Amino acid sequence: MNAIRFARFASTLLIGLLAARAQAAEPRSISLEECFQLALEKNLDIRIQRLTPEITRASVYGSYGAYEPTFNAGMSYRSSTQPGGFDEQNRPFGQAQSKTESFNAGITGLLPTGTRYDVSLGYNDVFGAREIAIDGVPIGVQQFENTSGGIRLSLTQPLLRNFWIDAPRLNIQLSQKNLQISELTLRNQIIATVTAVELAYLELVAARETIGVSEVALQLAEQLLRENQKRVEVGVLAPLDEKEAQSQVAASRANLLGARNNYSIRQNQLKSLLGDHFVSWHDAELLPAESLTAEPQTYSLQDSWSKGMTLRPDLQQARLDLERRHITLKYQKNQLFPQLDLVGSYGQGGSGREFSDAFTVTADGNYPEYSFGAILSVPLGGNRQARSNVRATQAEIEQSLLRLKKLEQDIMVQISDGIAQARTSYQQVQATEEAAAFALEALRAEEKKLENGKSTSFQVLQLQRILTERRFANIRARVDYNAALARLAQAEGSTLERQRINLEIR
Template identity: 45%
Template sequence: MLRKTVFILLLTTFVADTRSEGQTNRLLSLSECIQLALLHNYDVQIERLAPEIARYNLDGAYGAYEPSFNASAGERFINQPATFDPKKPGIDAPYELTTDSLGLGITGLLPTGLSYDAGGTASYLSARTDFSPSPKDAVLFPPNGIRDTNQYFSVSAITLRQPLLRDFWIDAYRQKIRVNKKNLKISEMALRWKIMNTINAVQQTFYELVFAREKIRVEEKALELATRLLKETRKRVEVGDLPPLDEKQAEAQVQTVQTDLYAAEQALAEQQNALKNLMTDEFQSWVDVNVEPGEGLIAVPQIFDRSDSWRSAIGSRPDLVQLRLELEKQGIIVRYRFNQIFPRLDLVGGYGLQGWRNSLGDTFGDIRDQSNPIYSYGVEFSIPLGGNRAARNGYRASQAVKQQAALQLKKVEQDVLVQVDDSLKAAQSAYQRTNSTREARVYAEAALEAEQKKLQNGVSTPFVVLQLQQKLTDARTAEIRALSDYNKAVAQLALNEGSTLEKNRLSLDVK
């Protein structure tokens, strides 16, 4: 049995050495873990792109007000045969007309809904008319009755259209811009919330890692106590002071504690991987790194005020701000849908100048001198005869969606109040447990020490000592569990009340 026990201890040492072989130790504080997570966590990296995408969409929406330059150049040819017009005597002479034109213009839209189209066109008209079918007209154009004419024509004009009802105070473009502004703020709040949740996840995992490390120490102490008791019991069995059953019970305790130690080591490895997964985007480079928490488990007393926590949560939590922005965004949609119920009433008008001359320069002179103005103005009215069913039902649907968003906001606000109350009570309870479990551990140590003395004096049995050893191990585990739970509860309370960044002295500046 002695050889077997020694073999177990050597195997434990070998396993520990094997696990540490090829690994590098890295001591990290909680603050350092948070900084690494903010730089390398995949969820944060993914969410960080959302405001950038939203900003691109917002900038793109302003493209509706970019003026468009257009240019055209071409030639048009008409070969018109002789035609008969019953309103006139004779026939219309056949002709060929070639028109060469060049046009330039700018079209666009203003944020008020005013659309404009300004431009100019210069044309050269060349005509060839055949009067030979009419001898009396043909003699006017010797020698063969063909008349060649040409002329230049230029025009410069602008036309405007201003909606007065539908699309007046809001239209599809303005709605898109305002919605995209809200989306940008929503994406910024989503990033802030993701960062806060990531920080909380790091804190929760860090404290679990510290617990796992302390749990190994607890089990190592328990193994040391069980091994020492086994040696003492074996000696007394050999001399006949104790029955062999006591030795078997002591050996069973050693094996049980050894199993618990293996489980604790596995839990530590899993917590290390969980923390690494939060801190890095290259797990391969961290897989052989042994992360050592640079902090222990302590219970720093805090003052808890439910009213302050509620006030902070309702006013600061990014997820609630997101829902309020969603409600405001839906209000913009309702406003647009309401506008679309109105009939279309547009004020339209245009003004231009033209010139007809035998040279292109003279036509420009006419335009400059405003010799031949052209203008128009009026209103255009349009209304669906069926009562504008599509627009009215779209408006009603948007109102219902807005009401739904308002109720969702109220529901989440109430859920947040419950979360804050639960986490506050959890923190208070955990702090109380840190005191009671510490006292329980002290009493368990004293009870074990007293029972060991009784065993040495022959007034107790190894079985009772084994029970007290297990109780001490349980008390030590309960103590570190309470300390871990308290720190985790404080971190969770900070998240639920929306103060995670402030509590960790961090600020977020989205650019």
């Protein structure tokens, strides 16, 4: 007896502590739509993945740097002193001192057509003095100065290798595909998070309804205990029946404690999905504003398959990855060709005593120069590396095609299983509702029989337990049905459309 009283006291104390904690916590009514909005804004997984397109977009922007022109400029000074000597006719000449001042500037770059250009400007100014001697005797110094140079445009255009695609164009196209893949990765993460939020919300609603069912079960057990105690006092019921009722009360209290603890756990699971600062949510009690309903749905396997083939982000990613490999194969096939470049240049030259004179002559355009030709480069070993790259990429493409086909098949199986699960879950909802209703009727009838002395307390307690189990089963069936609809939408890739979430990725 003391042990039973202590257990009842401990159970009451724990329930009271949990209730006091719940009263101290700040309640917040929250709808499923509000949960979606908070998750889209604050969920850490989404925030982490949202940065990936920004990183990839920067890579795309950087890949166009291959077409940025490069400016080059330089200046130099050189001084040289040459000793005197004798020429071929054995005539003596004096020493000479020369100085050279040079400067050059130019712009080089690459065009999207594969054309390389080089615009250059350069001049050399050579000046100095030379001794004049007769019969080895210096008689004077001759000053000299001459400036020469010009401006030139040079072009190199590949005609075979690197003609329709080269490394910069390959990088740009691959970067663009990577950007699309990163955006689909973000979409897939959002779909996964929205589905997780919906499932967590359903579990929270179920946990709250479970508390309600547990409280009703405890009330029924306590009511029967009070009635049995009165019957024992007047001698119409055996004391053993009172003990059975007390056991049922203790068990119902234990179930209620477990239900409340589960409700706290389910709140934490939902909170972890909705925010990036758990501490600020910890003391808030979430009260779901919606209840568990089971609305019948119509299904079309063909329509669902069509959605899956067009909306699933992972399937779109696989297709883009296949396109990436085809782009790489196109580049590698182009590398099989020999290098044949058309080259040409045109310029204007000029010379004079000083820089200004040379500039003037160049500007007049009277001394043009030009050239053109072709350069052929053929590997003599059969271009083994390029051919190996092509064969490897072709095998990778075949492998990717098989993976794509398998993914399409897996998606179709997932959707088919999802529709079957949703239909079965809805039937279970109806069946458990009927089971709970029949269990309630049976309990009411047995209670009347007990009042009339035609039944036992044991039978009533058993029917109370059956009623509670049937109600729990109905809650679980409704959760499973709504979860099946959420997972079916995820299998189709239509989660965002189902929840009317407009997603814009910038």
